[in-house]
Amino acid sequence: MIEVHLLRYALAAADSGSFSQAAARFGIKQSTLSKRIHYLEDRLGVALFRCSTQGVVPTDPGLGVLRKARQIVEDIDALDQDCAAIARGTAGLLRFGFHGSLGSGDLSAIIRDFRAAWPDVELAARERSRTRLLGALERDQIDFAVLSGQVQRAGIVSLSFWSEQVLIGLARGDPLCARDPLFWTDLRGVTFVISKVDPGPFLNDLVASRLSGPGFGPSVRVQDVRRENLFSFAGNGSAIVTTGVASEDDELVLRPVHDAFGATHLEQAIHWRRDNDSAALRRFLEMLAHRYGRPLPPH
Template sequence: MFSIGCAIGMIELRQLRYLIAAAHSGSFSRAARTLNIKQATLSRHILEVEQRLGITLFDRKTRGATLTPNGQRYLRTARRIVKEFEELNAWVRETRDGENGRLAIGFYTSFSAGNLRATLTEFSDRFPNIQVRGFERDRQMLLAGIENGLLDIVIMIGEVRYHHLRSRSFWSERILVAMPESHPLASRERIHWTDLTGERFLLTERDPGPETRNMLLSKLWMPGYTPEIDMDDIGRDTVLSAIALGGRVSIVAESALGIQVPGVVFREVHESNGHIRIGFSGYWREDNDNAVLHRFLEFVADRYSLPPLSGQQQSSHQTGKEMP
């Protein structure tokens, strides 16, 4: 039992609760009924507190009990102690259960729209006591952040496996082509890969530019034809601004829809079986014991109706190299 030390003895926390209940009820009998204990038990504990303090806290009357002036002063402190102790217990419980604390998330996709933005917004609304911090970096810096413990989890495109990291697929987004509104293809609601043959593409050298380039090569390359792809060291917003000037198009995930650039339109890219989607996965250290991380993983699984995380679902990352 938690106790409060003083020069003349130890006052138990439950005794302070008895005192507060008696003061609130104005009657030992009513307070005992509220606390679901015997009146004799409550009276005995309050008398014990008075004896240890050497002061009278209550005036006992036939029809009830009222606080003495000393009792009123003592009650103010007792209420503060009980309130702070209960707040401390709540904090410990919420921290242990992953409802209080911090979560550091790394990513390199756009945060202007899409599932990442929607997920983090809803997570923060559901758990307002959790501080979520986001870090936008390239893939290698994100992986380094996981390794050195600066990040709890990173969310990246694809399903690459890395040594000593666990991972799971999270969600997918549509692939879009961004083009000038004056482009001949802008009048179409959907675009097929074959429609993009002969186009000049502009991508960022930064992530996910290299992945997008590989996708374009796999979809458009054919004997005698290699798509023309410009890779510039610019951000995704600058890419779209350059697209508005005309002459080039770009490939983006639907999370980029939140970036409003005058003169740029987006159209879905389709294959024979429907529009194309690209997957996003989460990566974290196996030995990360942050309860908030596990709360976030449970939240994502529930939001996207994902299967339970298997104990064998482990990926790897070692010195930045992919597994063979």
Template sequence: MERPELPLQQLHAFVVLAEELHFGHAAARLGIAQPPLSQQIRRLEGKVGHPLFHREPGRVSLTPAGRELLPAARRALTGLADGLAAARAVGDGRAGRLRIGFAASLALTVLPDLLRRFRERFPDVRLDIHEMTTAPQLAALHDKAIDVGLLREPAEEAGLGFATVLTEPFVVVLPSAHPLAAQRAVPVAELAGAPFVLPPRAVGPGLHDQIVGLCAAAGFTPRVAQRAVEWQTVCGLVEAGLGVSLAPASIRRIRLRGVAFRGIAPGATRTRVAAAWRRDDHNPLIASLLATVGRRPGPPG
């Protein structure tokens, strides 16, 4: 047997009358005349199949059927109000779920402060954080596995939007006993002939090419002796004496006793950290995240 639908407007009228136990007071509270209120209650009683109120001159009281319906009616109205509030919060970019990919080195710079400020502003948003290098982040964006990527030197790609989050200079990474460690700033040309420890190009082509470009501008091609995906591993291999490296300045926060970080001379070149998202993704939480870092997404494309 099909259950009759109970319109929420009738349930609302029923709950108000059950609380006031007076048709005139309930109608005034609802902002309607008394006859429409009586009609709504009678329609609801028709759907239930039993009277919900005893009607006596000057007195209204709930019947047993009315007392049984009242808690369920209140739950239904509260559930609707909660659902509407939750939907508004998600639509406004104040709640929901946001999946963020990030390059591991950003845990040393922008990521902790960004996440702290975002959580302060949007405490009801659930964050799913995924550590990924640049190339996997771009693939994950296209595959809709993440909503936003925080990555280094991304190449512009069709369908993705980008906003610069920060720029930072490069540093030379040396064993602390290396002769060049005595200098405050090291000309890149003085690294010619030294073995290099670098991440594979595949995990971050833009940054890798920028480092190679720095060496090319100084007149040489770096001789890569070791590869390591994570910068912490790069620094560990440098500490072990397996080579030198060029890295974003935030790498200095990796504290290793046997590693020296020095500025480069000249030091005009900077590396960019950008946020990336799919232009066809209308998730308002993306705009909320970009607003936290002072950036706005462009129009969907």
């Protein structure tokens, strides 16, 4: 294998037309550089230079070799720069998973700001169910997952950074639409419609915690559909429970629901493997910590 520094010596001699100037560039003796270039010529079986009154000049075969050598050295230098950027977290790949929508809300703004700050970091996203995302996280197929609530699994770190408002979807014309603010206690007797997929199970628990009492609990229908398809079930005494940002239409009214402390929110958390040493992930987490004023756990 040919050492890269030998190629650098030959290129410096070709660029300067002088062994002495090339040697000075590297801080070595001219005799040392001359011996290294002769060794390179022996390895290649090609005479790279010939002497002239103006110094050293590449031979015709040497021109072809030096052209390829320059490309090799430039590629190696570029690789060094890329690796250094990846090590700093300013380049590379950041893989993440989520469930829901990237179209609006905090997660959309976070991704947009991260891309603006670190444009050389490639973001690879996947939308999956909670179970599949946690499996991908444990198998190191993604760097982090955005999911509701905490995750109690060995080796997984969970940290809540932001929350999404809990919204009640009502058929337009429902008397509850006139309640402002709308409280959980106003919803007694209503049948709640909740998605089976994340964050549906957390919303189901939330409704139960707000409206259950000794011997009774809320009426809940769970539908195996995504959030955007849930709204068609509003009406006939039913209320849709969802989170985040959604759009009203001619038949649907969305209202935040309150308790004594204000509007109800559902925490969203970032989950990652404790042993993940990705510098790009660290950059992302540091941006979140600064944005929300939350300290990160020790690395």
